[in-house]
Amino acid sequence: MKRVNVAAATVTLLAWASSSFAANQAIPLIRENEVAPGSAGEIATSLDSVTTNGVGGYAIQVNLSASGDAIWGSVSGGAPGVMRSEMQIGALLQTTFEFTIGLADNGSLCYAPTTNLLDPNGRVAVSGLDALYLNDTLVLNEGDNVTGIFDPNWCSTFNSRPNITNSGIPYWIGGAASVCGAATGNRALLAGNPPVSLFQGGDNIGGVGLPANTSTIDFDTKMSANGTHYISLVFAAGAPVANDNVMIIDGSAISANGGLLREGDAVPLASGGLAGELWSAFDSMNVTESGEYFVTGDTNAAVAVDEFVVKNGAIILREGDSIGGNIISGSIETGAMNESGDWAVTWDFGTPETLILNGRELLTEGALMDWNGDGVLDANDRTAPGDVRPATLVDFSGLAPAMAIGERDADGLVTVYFTADVDFQNTTSTTDDREALWAIRTHPCPGDLTGDGAIDLSDLAGMLAAFGTSSGGAGYTLIADLDMSGTIDLADLAGLLSVFGTTCLGF
Template sequence: MNTPLFLCLALLTPATLAGGPTLVIQEGDPAPGTPGDLVRSLGAPFTNGLGQVGFTGSLEGEDGIEHFVWFNDGVVWRSSDGAPFTLSGAESTMGISDDGDFIYSPSTDGDDSVWTSAGLLLREPDPAPGFPGQFISFTSRPQMTAGGAATFIGGVSTVMGGSTSTRVLFRVGDEGPEPVFATGDAVGKFTIDTPSGVDFDYHFSDNGRHHIHVLVMDAPSTADAFIYVDGRLVARESEPTGDGDLWSAFDNVSINDAGDYLFTGNTDGAIGPDEFIAHNGVIVLREGTDVDGVPLTGGSLRAVSLNNLGQAVHLWGVTSGDEYLFIGTASDLAATSTRLLGTGDEIDTDGDGTPDAEVVDFNASGVIGPGLSLAEDGRVFVEVDLLPLEGGEEREAILRLDIGTRCPADLDSSGDVGFTDLVSVLAAWGPCAGCPQDFDEDGIVGFTDLLTVLASWGPCRG
């Protein structure tokens, strides 16, 4: 969850984005960290607190096809690293920490499982932590905070190999996975509905102190969906939105270190303005709104992410079939959102200053995970499909958008540039490609980067 960029927004014109987005990797490219294996597929990107990126995907090389985990600038884990287990597949949802740890969900010898950088964490049908005499029936939607706290959704069965009777949000502690809550648990005056009331849409803040979740409660079906935030139920299906209609459904969620949060969904209002983004329970953007010259007519919200600076990125599809990515101040998205990228935009993938590919699709989807992840250093990463302008087949790709930040030298996102930021630069001194301390992006943390910190010393200024 974060946001980085050094791209001037004025350059992001609807027609051409040459010199804007940076290609991280695309289908068919040799993957860094491998002996030349080629990328076959890519998953959704996720950032840590430093704006570094992680994602899963698949490779093809001399040894055949296998899946991988990417961290920052290359492949750090391959499914063959799990030997003697046979690993296959990988959910698109994953997570990385500031220290380079990761969590993801492959199949292990054909069974659902969760792995971290430390090895196998849990698999079907292991004994279910916190549920004596019961067994894991599935694992899904792994995430990790910047500090390294790992979470995932798991199913529990009363018999080995049986169907799911309880769905659980697990958090990984010092002793291994432990339940945060499960279906059948009480929250306020309601009980989480069995067997699947713990929804797959959830998020923890970078500091791990705040948690937002879509829950389905044991209540009438027209009023059983809720938004849970830090132990409270803050919104309920069929109750007033405060904007003239009623909450009807909830989808994507995001929360930051201050406990501010976003959630999306639909109201019972007229079709056209019924899809929304709400900030701290107040609707701040609706379908049908004109955003930076783009009418969200027939708008369908694909994904949303909130960072610790109070900025949000949001991705919409419209009636024409086009899709658009925006960034704005989370508390006032309708008035402040700026278009970053859209289908039909032409981009430069090889750095020669000339567009060579067209964005034809965004692959972010809140259905299979958060879909977007915005960091504080001015970068957002997106998974797209690109069509070469000279002809050829579409390719999956991960792009980095450098959108600028109010204070790049504020490495700890404290609002001030000070001693901890100086120490961070000194600790990273030397070759360090892709490091947030490398402000001039020359691949080395050195004297000019140190000068950036000293020139920015004190409170961040706009």
């Protein structure tokens, strides 16, 4: 991630927000070194990864000054608070939480604490066990017998990247060994309670004709909202090193325009490939219940054009493309997609990093941030009167996944959640920065009232039909209120006309 030192107090706001879409403003939900809302006065000393569910909820793994590692958030978008913290359950004492977590629609939490096994006198008998929990229920612990999941009498060696579907199915990456205490001999995508293996080393990769090797199953693996599909990156045993990475959905290689999403395979021209271009590496991913999928990565093309976003087999955005007059140049830091197919990435415009939603610039490093959460960007967005400047975004931060997208709400809007550092002293040092979990509620495709991804005459007609209405009145619709002012007026019409004839990517 790249930092930005903006010498002047005046900073550049995102291009489209400087016109009619200025209401798309990030608000802080929890701030580093301040009291965590809904806690018993505890200070949030650090923030990690964020997740969402399908009913407006969100959660983030944090460290609290008294409780230690905890999960903080809201099940359905209401008042947030501490959802879980380290505790003793039975003979197992939880010590730390892994940075990723999962939140289901019913509020169930999937998380992976390190545990210590206590003897009857409360002393540590065995320390550092890698466990997987669903709420208060231990699903699997390091050392447990995993006969029926792996080979007979194998032992669990690790449980990592906990997650959960919206419908409440826990899933994670688990490892096992033939002898307890030995090094991991195989790993798998595990799901459910009791757990079953959905895919593991030795399973055949459909469409490739080779089994997956035993160090397979990427940690970025995702399942769809109800668990119908999963998407993963696996490694083909016996394949050349330059051709062994394979993207799969439900155990079979992903086919796109006559080719496979496989390292070393040609990027089809119909997928947006360049002459002689080959797939090289794959990073963030997700899949929906309907089978739509999203993948980021890079190819063997020139460094100025190799990074990409793929949706449903097509490169919809790549390095070297322009957004709002800015050229994309650099690596994708993190990416996400919701069940509605809305996708977002944090990507570089050369030096500043940018949050992109459905191919539109949403927020860029260097922007002023509403640190005090009063809805106004002003001189009050400081931690102390002596701060050199108001809160200024300098880094999209956190451990991946450091960004998540909620589902479209009843108004057709989406909320993007992300962790980011802000600077108050106008220095290049990171030690004086402060981190927060931020949320932006926004139009998934500003100006697209019909939801087809294109801003055209049907959207203009919808805008004119709602023109002059206000919130609470007949005919008012928030999807047409582009600046979210509560009234559909000339500012909204101007906003639609400014993007008329354009499309959002991936619809």
